[in-house]
Amino acid sequence: MKLRSALIAGVSLVSASFAATSAQADEGMWTFDAFPTERMTKDYGWAPDQVWLDKVQAAAVRLTGGCSASFVSPDGLILTNHHCISTCLFDNSTSENDLLEKGFIAASRADEKECPGQQAEVVTSISDVTSDVKASFAGMTGEALTMARNAKIAEIESANCNDLATERCQVVSLYGGGEYKLYKYRKYSDVRIAWAPEDRARKFGGDPDNFNFPRYSMDASFLRAYENGKPVSTPSHLEWNPRAPEEGEITFVVGNPGSTSRLYTQSRLAFNREVQVPILLATVSEFRGRLINEMSQSAEKTREGKDTLDQIENSLKVFIGWSRALNDAGFMGRLAAQEADLRAQVAGNAEIGDPWSDIDAAVAGLRNVYLSNRYDTPSGDLFGYANSLVTAAIEREKPNAERLPGYTNSALPLLEKNITDAKPIYPWLEEMWLEWSLSKAREYLGVGDPQSQLLLGKESPEALAERLVTETKLADPEVRKALWEGGMEAIEASDDPLIQYALRLEPLQRQNQKWIDENYSAPLSIANGKLADARFAAYGDSVYPDATFTLRISYGQVKGWEERGQDVPYRTLMGGTYDRATGYEPFDLPSAFAAHKGHFDADATYNFVSTNDIIGGNSGSPVIDRDGTVIGTAFDGNIHSIGGNYGYDGTMNRSVSVSTEAIQVALETLYPAPNLVKELQGG
Incomplete structure (x- = not known):
C-alpha cells in the first residue's frame, strides 16, 4: 500500500514475456527448479550442486513489502536492506523518538519491535501445474478464458495449502503464460525489527548517489521472525562470513526480482x-x-x-x-x-x-x-x-x-x-x-x-x-x-x-x-x-522467465566496469566516507562515523559491485559465495542496470551490495549490538 496504486498503476498489466535469445555471459534470473548448471560450468568451470541449491533456497526469504532477505542464524534472524525496513522504523516512530533518523538497536529480543503489514515467506516447494491450468481454458477466449484460468488457479492454491496461518500458496504465470508454477511458502506473519543504523548512514549521498557508484551506504538491517510470541527456529540458514569480497570471485544473488519486460514485443x-x-x-x-x-x-x-x-x-x-x-x-x-x-x-x-x-x-x-x-x-x-x-x-x-x-x-x-x-x-x-x-x-x-x-x-x-x-x-x-x-x-x-x-x-x-x-x-x-x-x-531451455517477484538465483562475479574511458573499481572503502563528506546534505557525515573516526579499520570494504543480474525486488538479497556463505546484501544497481528492465548488458550492468565486512564493523563499533555479534558468530 505504501507505493500507492495510482503511482504505478498500469505499468505492468500482465506478466511479461522473456528473453528472445539465449542468455549470454552472466545474464539471467533463474528459477531454482531450472538452474543452468551446464551453462555455468562452461562459463566458470564450476556450478553448485543440488545440495547447495536446496540449502540456499531454504534460507532465502521474501518480504511482502517488496524486498528480499535471508535467514542468517538458527533463531530467525533476517538480513535485509535498511531501505526495505525504513517504513517499519517510520511506523514505530514519534515526533519525540524518530527511529528512522537515529536508528534502532534492540537491547534484547524482548525489545524488538513489530513491523506493521510485514510478512516473511520461504519457498518450500515448486511444482509444475501448467497442464492443469492450460486445460482449464482450452478453446476459450475473452473474459471466459480469464475467469476459467483464475478459477483453476484458485482451486489449485486452495487444495495445496490447508493451514492458512502458516502456509501460502501462489500459482505464478511464467514466460507470459507459457508455464504455470505452484510456489508453496512457509510464512511468518510476526516480523520484528532488531537492528538498523541511523538513516543518514544508509542515505549518505542521497538521491545524487542513488543508482550510482562509487557508493558509501550502510544499507543493511536485521529483522527477526516470530511465531506464537517466540523467535522461530531456522536451522536452514546462511553462515555469516564477515570478509571482504575478492575481485573476480564467483557470487550468487538469491532473491525475488519484481518485474522485468525482457522482451516485450x-x-x-x-x-x-x-x-x-x-x-x-x-x-x-x-x-x-x-x-x-x-x-x-x-x-x-x-x-x-x-x-x-x-x-x-x-x-x-x-x-x-x-x-x-x-x-x-x-x-x-x-x-x-x-x-x-x-x-x-x-x-x-x-x-x-x-x-x-x-x-x-x-x-x-x-x-x-x-x-x-x-x-x-x-x-x-x-x-x-x-x-x-x-x-x-x-x-x-x-x-x-x-x-x-x-x-x-x-x-x-x-x-x-x-x-x-x-x-x-x-x-x-x-x-x-x-x-x-x-x-x-x-x-x-x-x-x-x-x-x-x-x-x-x-x-x-x-x-x-x-x-x-x-x-x-x-x-x-x-x-x-x-x-x-x-x-x-x-x-x-x-x-x-x-x-x-x-x-x-x-x-x-x-x-x-x-x-x-x-x-x-x-x-x-x-x-x-x-x-x-x-x-x-x-x-531450447537456455531461456529464463521474466521476473515475477518469485525466488530466483543469478550468478556472476565481483567486477568493476569502464565508464567514459575510466575504470570504475569494484569496491569502496569505509574510510572513503570521510573523503566524500562535504558537510552539506546529502553528503553530511553520519553521526556515528563522526564519533568513531579512527576507531575502526578504514580499509574495510564498504560497498562492492558484481555482474549479477538483478532488478527491483532484489533489494535485501544475500550475496553468497561459492562456499554458500553470505558476504553481502544487494541494495541497488548502477545507472545502467535500470535499463535491465528491458535487457541485460554485461559490460555495464552492475549490482551494488553492502559487504558483510562493513556490517560487522557497524555491529561492533558504529552501532554496537554485541548480542547480534554473538548470535552471528554462532554463540
Missing part, C-alpha cells in the same frame, strides 16, 4: 515509451514538487513525509532510467533485431502462427482505455483501506473459484493483516495523495468526461480530498477490523464517507477490469503462450 515497448512512461514522469515529478513544498512548512511534516519522499525519488529515478533505455536507438535496435530473429526462425510454423499481430491488436485497444483504467482508483493509504474493504466484502460472498485474484482464500490472510495492522496515518499526506490523484484524473480525462464527473461530482479535488480525509474514521485500525469482520452487511451499513466513496467507484473499477480481462489479458495469455513455444523451439 515491439508494440508493447512502444506503448511503454509513448504512453505509460511519459505520464509517470510528468505526474510523479509533480507530486514530488508538491511533497517537498509541503514538507518545508514544518519540522514535523519533514519527518512525516520523508519516508514517502524516499520512495517517490527512487521511483522517479527508475522511470527516468526506463525512458532513457526506451529512447536509446541502439538499445531498442538490438531488441528489434532479436524479435526479428525469432520471427524468422519460426516463420511458417502453423501451430505458432503470428502471435505478434495478436499482441499488436490488444495493445492498440489498450491505448484507447488506458487513461480510464489508470485513473479509476485514487491514491492514498486511507482510500486503499476503503477500496480493499469494499472489494473484499463483495468477493468474500462468492465461491472461492469465482473471486478476483488477490481476494481468494490463499490471499485473504495477508490482505487482512495489511488492513488491520496498526500504523500511523498523517492526514495532510493523505489529503495530498487524494488531491493529486484526483486532479491528475481530471486533467488527463477532461472535465466533461463521465469518469471525471463520477470521481468528483460537484466538488473540486481539493475540497473532496479534505472532506473525505477529515470525516473518515478509517485511520483507526479497530474501525477497519470491525468492517472486515462485519463483511458486506457492515460495509453497506457504514456511513463512513470513504467507504461510501469506494462503493461509488467499485462498479467502474469492475467494469474496467472486465474490459482488460476480455480484450487484453485473455488475448495476451494465448499469444504469450505461443511466443513461449516459439522461443523454446528456437532456443
Whole structure:
C-alpha cells in the first residue's frame, strides 16, 4: 500500500514475456527448479550442486513489502536492506523518538519491535501445474478464458495449502503464460525489527548517489521472525562470513526480482515509451514538487513525509532510467533485431502462427482505455483501506473459484493483516495523495468526461480530498477490523464517507477490469503462450522467465566496469566516507562515523559491485559465495542496470551490495549490538 496504486498503476498489466535469445555471459534470473548448471560450468568451470541449491533456497526469504532477505542464524534472524525496513522504523516512530533518523538497536529480543503489514515467506516447494491450468481454458477466449484460468488457479492454491496461518500458496504465470508454477511458502506473519543504523548512514549521498557508484551506504538491517510470541527456529540458514569480497570471485544473488519486460514485443515497448512512461514522469515529478513544498512548512511534516519522499525519488529515478533505455536507438535496435530473429526462425510454423499481430491488436485497444483504467482508483493509504474493504466484502460472498485474484482464500490472510495492522496515518499526506490523484484524473480525462464527473461530482479535488480525509474514521485500525469482520452487511451499513466513496467507484473499477480481462489479458495469455513455444523451439531451455517477484538465483562475479574511458573499481572503502563528506546534505557525515573516526579499520570494504543480474525486488538479497556463505546484501544497481528492465548488458550492468565486512564493523563499533555479534558468530 505504501507505493500507492495510482503511482504505478498500469505499468505492468500482465506478466511479461522473456528473453528472445539465449542468455549470454552472466545474464539471467533463474528459477531454482531450472538452474543452468551446464551453462555455468562452461562459463566458470564450476556450478553448485543440488545440495547447495536446496540449502540456499531454504534460507532465502521474501518480504511482502517488496524486498528480499535471508535467514542468517538458527533463531530467525533476517538480513535485509535498511531501505526495505525504513517504513517499519517510520511506523514505530514519534515526533519525540524518530527511529528512522537515529536508528534502532534492540537491547534484547524482548525489545524488538513489530513491523506493521510485514510478512516473511520461504519457498518450500515448486511444482509444475501448467497442464492443469492450460486445460482449464482450452478453446476459450475473452473474459471466459480469464475467469476459467483464475478459477483453476484458485482451486489449485486452495487444495495445496490447508493451514492458512502458516502456509501460502501462489500459482505464478511464467514466460507470459507459457508455464504455470505452484510456489508453496512457509510464512511468518510476526516480523520484528532488531537492528538498523541511523538513516543518514544508509542515505549518505542521497538521491545524487542513488543508482550510482562509487557508493558509501550502510544499507543493511536485521529483522527477526516470530511465531506464537517466540523467535522461530531456522536451522536452514546462511553462515555469516564477515570478509571482504575478492575481485573476480564467483557470487550468487538469491532473491525475488519484481518485474522485468525482457522482451516485450515491439508494440508493447512502444506503448511503454509513448504512453505509460511519459505520464509517470510528468505526474510523479509533480507530486514530488508538491511533497517537498509541503514538507518545508514544518519540522514535523519533514519527518512525516520523508519516508514517502524516499520512495517517490527512487521511483522517479527508475522511470527516468526506463525512458532513457526506451529512447536509446541502439538499445531498442538490438531488441528489434532479436524479435526479428525469432520471427524468422519460426516463420511458417502453423501451430505458432503470428502471435505478434495478436499482441499488436490488444495493445492498440489498450491505448484507447488506458487513461480510464489508470485513473479509476485514487491514491492514498486511507482510500486503499476503503477500496480493499469494499472489494473484499463483495468477493468474500462468492465461491472461492469465482473471486478476483488477490481476494481468494490463499490471499485473504495477508490482505487482512495489511488492513488491520496498526500504523500511523498523517492526514495532510493523505489529503495530498487524494488531491493529486484526483486532479491528475481530471486533467488527463477532461472535465466533461463521465469518469471525471463520477470521481468528483460537484466538488473540486481539493475540497473532496479534505472532506473525505477529515470525516473518515478509517485511520483507526479497530474501525477497519470491525468492517472486515462485519463483511458486506457492515460495509453497506457504514456511513463512513470513504467507504461510501469506494462503493461509488467499485462498479467502474469492475467494469474496467472486465474490459482488460476480455480484450487484453485473455488475448495476451494465448499469444504469450505461443511466443513461449516459439522461443523454446528456437532456443531450447537456455531461456529464463521474466521476473515475477518469485525466488530466483543469478550468478556472476565481483567486477568493476569502464565508464567514459575510466575504470570504475569494484569496491569502496569505509574510510572513503570521510573523503566524500562535504558537510552539506546529502553528503553530511553520519553521526556515528563522526564519533568513531579512527576507531575502526578504514580499509574495510564498504560497498562492492558484481555482474549479477538483478532488478527491483532484489533489494535485501544475500550475496553468497561459492562456499554458500553470505558476504553481502544487494541494495541497488548502477545507472545502467535500470535499463535491465528491458535487457541485460554485461559490460555495464552492475549490482551494488553492502559487504558483510562493513556490517560487522557497524555491529561492533558504529552501532554496537554485541548480542547480534554473538548470535552471528554462532554463540
